Amino acid sequence: MSLARDLEALAIDIAQDAGALARMRRQEGVAIAATKSALADIVTLADREVEALIRARLAEARPEDGFLGEETGAERGTSDVTWVVDPIDGTVNYAYGMPQYAVSIAAVIGEPVAGQWEAISAAVYAPALGEVFHAARGAGAWLGDQQLAVNAEVTPAGGLLATGFGYDPATHAGDLARVARVMPMARDLRRGGSAALDLAYVAAGRLDGYFERGLAPWDHAAGALLVAEAGGECTFIAGDDTNPRPLIVASSPSIFERLLQLSLDD
Template sequence: MQIQPAIINIFEKAVRKAGKKLSRDFGEIENLQIQSKNIGDFVTNADLNTERILLDTLQYYYPKSTYISEEKGKIDGNDEIIVIDPIDGTTNFIHGIPMIGIVVSKIVDNEITDGVIFNPITNEFFWASKGKGAWCNNKRLRVSKRDILADSVIGIGIPHANRTYENYLDEIEQITTKCSGLRRMGAAAIDLAYVASGKLDAFWERNLNLWDVSSGVLLVREAGGKVTEPSGNSWNLLSKDILASNSNLHKIIQENLTKSNFTLDQD
């Protein structure tokens, strides 16, 4: 068993503290749905409270770092960047679906060095540090070894109603007709963690933010997987689109995606 680095211990402390409150909030969702109360306001508060707990804990240990968070934006500091997503999978949270993640990662010199993803509902704690592998609840993670697309299960992100993509279904068709099945988790962080775990053989999505994927990218790489843009270009911190898989399937999936008529709807 790999001993967790000190920074991962601190990240774990932060996400578990935030997760304790978030899991209680999750338990209230069903009651709010029954009572037809304003769930939107409740979830917004849950998001902000989770972020506050994370920042309070992390800034105690790393007061000089720069912070980038989905809700609060950028808090300027030194060259060490800590990226936060209080709730990845907000729509799942609203509907009482237990597929959510609290995400924290560290970036130094444009490189993701450490990252965690915590699902407080399932108590899955994923972590990775550069050169130390990828782990979940003390178990070493490895990407799958499948090399036949027809035997593979692929994770996907489908656009929100207000984010339509021209010919997006064509891109989906290029894969779904050739694989064992598509899965939409509704939380990119969890998708990537499941690729690292070998539960999913690959995952692709478009128009994502850094806080959605930073920890997951490191998890996949440390689990022996490959991460690029769907086009085949190298993935970097400014990339909006992502393809992650084991190295056996990566090229064939990428080639099939580029056969589609996918274009970003600019309207």
């Protein structure tokens, strides 16, 4: 078995254990531990506990690897592999009792910086929904044992698209302007609240495309590999002086160029 497949299996196993812990803590009741970038950007005690579990399992199995987690930051390893982890993607959904949240784990090689790494393995587990999306570089994307493929064509009614909005109110005008530009090519728009699941849904053909500014590396590391391995296109555009918030666009190839152009700021 290749390294990518080995790491995929490890990511699946750990994601399922971590998801079971998240689901149990959700049933017990959620306690808010802190806010981050804005009052609406919350961290639960479960986020921290779940990330600690993932980090401990990875350190036991692969002590030489690096780690980049939402809650505990970055630590370089001595191998070429870094694990990029979001313990609970969709924390606000999680806190409100909505099922659209996920554990996202990706193994990447190269510089542990979004846009500079190559993702080789991924698992996105939705505990409340019982679904495990996973991929290894060159081996396809899967939901359980069902191979995934993006939608080859978009209906004449337009694409079913998804997006998200930043927590900082100052960014909302730009986000809404982006939606207004994209809507002429959309059949409808979804705002699920978990970037990892939105990307997994593009890979599964449940969405035709997804676009969002302002994601953190752990939000998209696993999902982007799912899209690529399902035959889709996914691009990361780093922030710059004009707009420091990075842009992610993912879709079926048939609409990718148009969605990308409309997602770019004027």
